[in-house]
Amino acid sequence: MLTLSNVEVKYAGVILVLRGVSLQVPEGKIVALLGSNGAGKTTTLKAISGLLRTELGEVTAGSIEFCGGRIDRVDPEQIARQGIIQVMEGRKVLKHLTVEENLRLGGYIRPAAEVRSDMEMVYAYFPRLREKRTAVTGYLSGGEQQMALIGRAMMARPRLMLLDEPSMGLAPLIVAEIYAIIQRLAAEEGATILLVEQNARAALRISDYAYVMENGRVVLDGPSAALAENEDIREFYLGMGKLGERKNFREVKTYKRRKRWL
Amino acid sequence: MLVISGMMNGAIYGLVALGFVLVYKASAVLNFAQGYMLLFGAYLFWFFRVTVGLPLVLAMIAAVAAGFAGGALIERLTLRRLIGQPLISMVTVTIFLSLVLEGLVSMIWGTYPLQHVAAFPESTIRLGKMVLTTQSLIAFGLALLAAGALIVFFRFTRIGLAMRGVAEGHQIMQSMGISVRRILNVSWGLAGVAATVGGILLGSTLGFQLGMSHIGLLAIPAAFIGGLESPEGAILGGLLIGLIESIVSGYVGNAAGVPAAFVVLILTMLVRPYGFFGLERIERV
Ligand SMILES: Nc1ncnc2c1ncn2[C@@H]1O[C@H](COP(=O)(O)OP(=O)(O)OP(=O)(O)O)[C@@H](O)[C@H]1O
Numbered sequence: 001m002l003t004l005s006n007v008e009v010k011y012a013g014v015i016l017v018l019r020g021v022s023l024q025v026p027e028g029k030i031v032a033l034l035g036s037n038g039a040g041k042t043t044t045l046k047a048i049s050g051l052l053r054t055e056l057g058e059v060t061a062g063s064i065e066f067c068g069g070r071i072d073r074v075d076p077e078q079i080a081r082q083g084i085i086q087v088m089e090g091r092k093v094l095k096h097l098t099v100e101e102n103l104r105l106g107g108y109i110r111p112a113a114e115v116r117s118d119m120e121m122v123y124a125y126f127p128r129l130r131e132k133r134t135a136v137t138g139y140l141s142g143g144e145q146q147m148a149l150i151g152r153a154m155m156a157r158p159r160l161m162l163l164d165e166p167s168m169g170l171a172p173l174i175v176a177e178i179y180a181i182i183q184r185l186a187a188e189e190g191a192t193i194l195l196v197e198q199n200a201r202a203a204l205r206i207s208d209y210a211y212v213m214e215n216g217r218v219v220l221d222g223p224s225a226a227l228a229e230n231e232d233i234r235e236f237y238l239g240m241g242k243l244g245e246r247k248n249f250r251e252v253k254t255y256k257r258r259k260r261w262l
Numbered sequence: 263m264l265v266i267s268g269m270m271n272g273a274i275y276g277l278v279a280l281g282f283v284l285v286y287k288a289s290a291v292l293n294f295a296q297g298y299m300l301l302f303g304a305y306l307f308w309f310f311r312v313t314v315g316l317p318l319v320l321a322m323i324a325a326v327a328a329g330f331a332g333g334a335l336i337e338r339l340t341l342r343r344l345i346g347q348p349l350i351s352m353v354t355v356t357i358f359l360s361l362v363l364e365g366l367v368s369m370i371w372g373t374y375p376l377q378h379v380a381a382f383p384e385s386t387i388r389l390g391k392m393v394l395t396t397q398s399l400i401a402f403g404l405a406l407l408a409a410g411a412l413i414v415f416f417r418f419t420r421i422g423l424a425m426r427g428v429a430e431g432h433q434i435m436q437s438m439g440i441s442v443r444r445i446l447n448v449s450w451g452l453a454g455v456a457a458t459v460g461g462i463l464l465g466s467t468l469g470f471q472l473g474m475s476h477i478g479l480l481a482i483p484a485a486f487i488g489g490l491e492s493p494e495g496a497i498l499g500g501l502l503i504g505l506i507e508s509i510v511s512g513y514v515g516n517a518a519g520v521p522a523a524f525v526v527l528i529l530t531m532l533v534r535p536y537g538f539f540g541l542e543r544i545e546r547v
């Protein structure tokens with residue numbers, strides 16, 4: 001469904017961030033994209049959704065194809081209307097609007113008649129959002145905001161959803177809840193999802209296939225179940241090696257942004 | 263009496279300030295040309311009413327439609343090209359835009375006040391000791407009505423919702439497939455509508471003359487006092503500025519009215535930098 005071939009991305013014409021990324025997302029599958037800070041995961045998603053262009057970023061080589069058509073020169077609004085919706089990292093809710101208004105804007109590109117029933121579907125997946133539907137989104141808890149974001153993306157009925165670190169800064173219980181819902185979305189709605197995560201353990205558990213990025217390149221890929229058994233992955237991403245644990249601890253402490261590593 | 267006439271002008275300032283706020287909220291641009299958009303809109307009305315000879319209501323509709331198109335055109339020709347550029351360059355553009363609009367008006371219609379148009383029936387009503395003209399009453403009512411209509415549009419329609427969304431972040435809106443350009447375009451169009459209606463009302467009570475733009479400038483303190491981001495605040499700010507202006511001119515002298523309004527603006531900024539109805543900043547996550 002989605003194919004990236006040797007995609008190279010530069011910011012401001014000089015900063016080379018992606019150095020030839022190739023990956024595929026087949027229809028109806030969850031594909032995970034893992035990697036540490038600054039590996040280029042978010043940049044990859046923005047290259048796909050076109051949002052790169054709002055940040056002076058540009059695909060300088062390679063191609064991105066979605067359902068047979070090239071999209072690497074298309075406007076972000078147009079890409080969204082073709083059915084690719086990105087859930088951005090950092091809980092980008094419209095914080096002064098209510099939950100319901102956020103959802104309605106998510107369904108803005110849909111026929112008005114279907115917005116109502118889609119909203120019911122979102123509320124069925126996220127009963128908490130129904131409770132909070134008239135609340136100002138900026139005052140919700142982090143987990144509820146993340147739910148509102150995913151719900152907002154669902155309102156657009158995307159053919160492909162790009163999820164950027166849905167677990168960032170959330171307690172394990174909430175992460176589990178959100179992941180269970182992502183899994184249900186895939187199973188019940190046949191959703192296709194490209195999931196970016198630092199939380200490798202959770203991502204490998206629910207995905208079908210995974211890619212690992214480092215320094216703007218894909219360094220490893222394979223079926224998620226196989227990767228979860230891979231020595232390097234266990235050591236560096238799942239924190240299971242002796243050496244890995246010490247290293248991770250040191251790195252976690254120096255991160256400026258709050259991230260979950262395990 | 264001063265209170266009443268102050269409120270009447272104030273409603274017009276509020277309406278014009280509303281246009282200012284709609285643009286600011288959606289694009290963070292301070293549109294200093296708002297007063298000149300008012301001037302231009304007023305003269306357009308005069309053109310439709312006197313030169314073309316349309317009936318009153320048709321002339322108003324034509325002028326308002328032209329005001330919408332004019333506002334949208336300004337966005338299209340200037341600000342759209344500046345998206346992503348430093349804010350200061352956009353603001354500078356609006357300042358020089360004022361001069362262009364003023365120049366256009368004097369080129370087309372000359373610099374002398376235009377022949378008076380009696381837009382509304384001219385008679386007086388006595389309320390106890392007070393004498394009101396029906397003209398200013400109608401102007402007051404129409405200003406509030408137009409402002410109310412814009413607020414309802416902003417709060418309760420689909421495009422209004424999108425405008426409020428755009429006010430929070432352009433990238434987020436794009437990620438949902440919503441064309442930020444189109445929404446900004448509509449915002450500018452509505453700013454043009456607010457300015458034009460304000461211009462028509464001012465012109466038909468105070469006369470059509472170049473000095474109208476200065477009166478339009480009073481919309482800026484009105485918007486600031488209201489907090490720049492709140493449409494309702496803009497209306498209240500407008501009423502307040504109208505009151506201050508009228509009371510000060512009444513007691514201190516005509517020349518003091520307008521400066522007094524700006525003094526109040528500066529004082530407000532010192533005490534409450536975000537005005538009285540500015541958005542409460544939600545800072546968490
Ligand atoms: N708008 C930008 N302009 C310039 N450089 C950028 C921009 N956005 C990202 N970068 C750089 O690109 C590199 C990759 O960033 P990216 O956000 O894609 O990483 P990431 O894998 O998502 O990291 P994280 O896990 O921290 O979110 C980083 O070195 C970053 O500094």
Ligand SMILES: [Mg+2]
Pocket residue numbers: 041042043089164
């Ligand atoms: Mg990232």
